[in-house]
Amino acid sequence: MKKILCVVGTRPEAIKMAPVILALRSQPWADVSVLATGQHRQMLDQVLKFFGIVANHDLDVMQPNQGLNELTARLLVGAGQILEKDRPDVVLVQGDTTTVMAVAMASFYKQIPVGHVEAGLRTGDIFNPFPEEANRVIAGRLAHWHFAPTDRAKANLLKESIAPEKIEVTGNTVIDALLTIADQELEMGVDLPPHERLILVTAHRRENFGQPLREVCRSIRYLAKNNPHVCFLYPVHPNPNVKDVAEKILAGLGNVVLCKPLDYAPFVAAMKKACIIISDSGGVQEEAPALGKPVLVLRRETERPEAVANGTVKLVGTDFETIVAEAQLLLDNPAAYHAMARGVSPYGDGNASLRIVERLARDLL
Ligand code: UD1
Ligand code: UDP
Numbered sequence: 001m002k003k004i005l006c007v008v009g010t011r012p013e014a015i016k017m018a019p020v021i022l023a024l025r026s027q028p029w030a031d032v033s034v035l036a037t038g039q040h041r042q043m044l045d046q047v048l049k050f051f052g053i054v055a056n057h058d059l060d061v062m063q064p065n066q067g068l069n070e071l072t073a074r075l076l077v078g079a080g081q082i083l084e085k086d087r088p089d090v091v092l093v094q095g096d097t098t099t100v101m102a103v104a105m106a107s108f109y110k111q112i113p114v115g116h117v118e119a120g121l122r123t124g125d126i127f128n129p130f131p132e133e134a135n136r137v138i139a140g141r142l143a144h145w146h147f148a149p150t151d152r153a154k155a156n157l158l159k160e161s162i163a164p165e166k167i168e169v170t171g172n173t174v175i176d177a178l179l180t181i182a183d184q185e186l187e188m189g190v191d192l193p194p195h196e197r198l199i200l201v202t203a204h205r206r207e208n209f210g211q212p213l214r215e216v217c218r219s220i221r222y223l224a225k226n227n228p229h230v231c232f233l234y235p236v237h238p239n240p241n242v243k244d245v246a247e248k249i250l251a252g253l254g255n256v257v258l259c260k261p262l263d264y265a266p267f268v269a270a271m272k273k274a275c276i277i278i279s280d281s282g283g284v285q286e287e288a289p290a291l292g293k294p295v296l297v298l299r300r301e302t303e304r305p306e307a308v309a310n311g312t313v314k315l316v317g318t319d320f321e322t323i324v325a326e327a328q329l330l331l332d333n334p335a336a337y338h339a340m341a342r343g344v345s346p347y348g349d350g351n352a353s354l355r356i357v358e359r360l361a362r363d364l365l
Contacts, residue, residue: 009039009099019176075102119146120153171348186269195231212318292343306346
C-alpha cells in the first residue's frame, strides 16, 4: 500500500482534487487520506459535502480577511505537523493557492515527494495574478510530478528546465468534475426576476481589489440599467474586500441579484442557464468553454491562453468602457455571440484524474 495525502484548501482546489481523490480511492494499492487546510471554510465545506468527501485532517486556518504572511505561517506549521504524524509516501496538491505553495514547501522540508495537479500554468508576470503566479512557480520548483493540463502548460515547465520525464499531460481535472454533473437536470435554487437572458458574474482576484473591482461593479450597474430585460446573477465571494464593494455599488437594482456563493451543482446550473459569463475566475475560464458559454475575463493577462486562442474566452480587463462595450456587443450581435459560444474545450476530456492515477501507479508500484 502507498499512502497518498491529498490536500485541499479552497473551493476550486476541492472541485479539482475531488475527482482525483475519488479515482485514487478505487485503487487497491492506494491508502488515501485528505488534508483540508480550511484556507476557505464555508466554501471548502460546500464542495467536500457535494462530492461526499470527509477530510481526515482539518487545519481550520481561515481567519476573517486573512493576510498572506499569517496564512502562510499557519499553513506551513500545521501541514508540517500532519506530515510528521502521517508520513505519507506522496503528497498531492492542486493549483496555485497559498495552501499549495505552503504545503509543497512543508512536504519538501520533510523530503516527501509532491505531485502538482494543474502544473505549468504561467502568465510570466509575478504580480499577475497575485499571489498565484509565485505560488505555482514555487510549487513547480519543489514538485516531483507535474500533472500539466495542456501541452502549453508542459512547454512552460520545459522552459523552466523541469525534466520531461517528470511531466504528464493529463487534461484539467475540472472537466472531470464538470462532466460528472453537467448533463443532469440541475437547479440553481435562486429566485430570479422575469427576464429574457441571464448574465452570470463572479469576481475575487486580489489584484483587482479597490478601484478595478469598483470599475467592474460600475460596469455591471451600467449594463443592468441599459438592459432591463437581462438579469445579472452575481454570487458574491465572502471576502470583505469583494462583498462590501459589490453590495455597495450593485444594491437596489431590480435586475441584479446578489447571492451567497452557490454550491457547485447550482453554480453549474447557473453557467448553463447564462448566455454570457463575466468573471475573473480561473476555473470558470475552463468550465464555460466546455458548456459553450462565452466568458469575458476581468483580467489583463491569463495563464489559460488556450481558450483565448480558440476564441471562446476574451480578456477585457477591468476598464469600465471595455467591459460595457464587449458585453453589449455579445448581447446585440448574434454573429459575435455565436463566434464565441462554440462549445469547444481545450482543457480535457474528463479523464485527467485517471491519467494521474495511472502515472502514480506506474512510478510507485
Ligand atoms: C483564494 C486563493 C485564490 C483562489 C481563490 C478561490 C490565495 C492567496 N488565494 O482567494 O488563489 O483563486 O481562493 O476562491 O491562496 N472567506 C470566507 N469564507 C470562505 C472563504 C473565504 O469568509 O469560505 C473570506 C474570509 O474573510 C477570508 C477571505 O475570504 O479571510 C479571503 O480568503 P483567501 O483564501 O485568503 O482568499 P481568496 O480571495 O478566497
Ligand atoms: N463556483 C461555485 N460556486 C460559485 C462560484 C464558483 O461552485 O458561486 C465554482 C466554479 O464552478 C469553479 C470554481 O468554483 O469550478 C472556481 O472557483 P473560484 O472562482 O473561487 O477560484 P479560481 O478558479 O479563480 O481559483
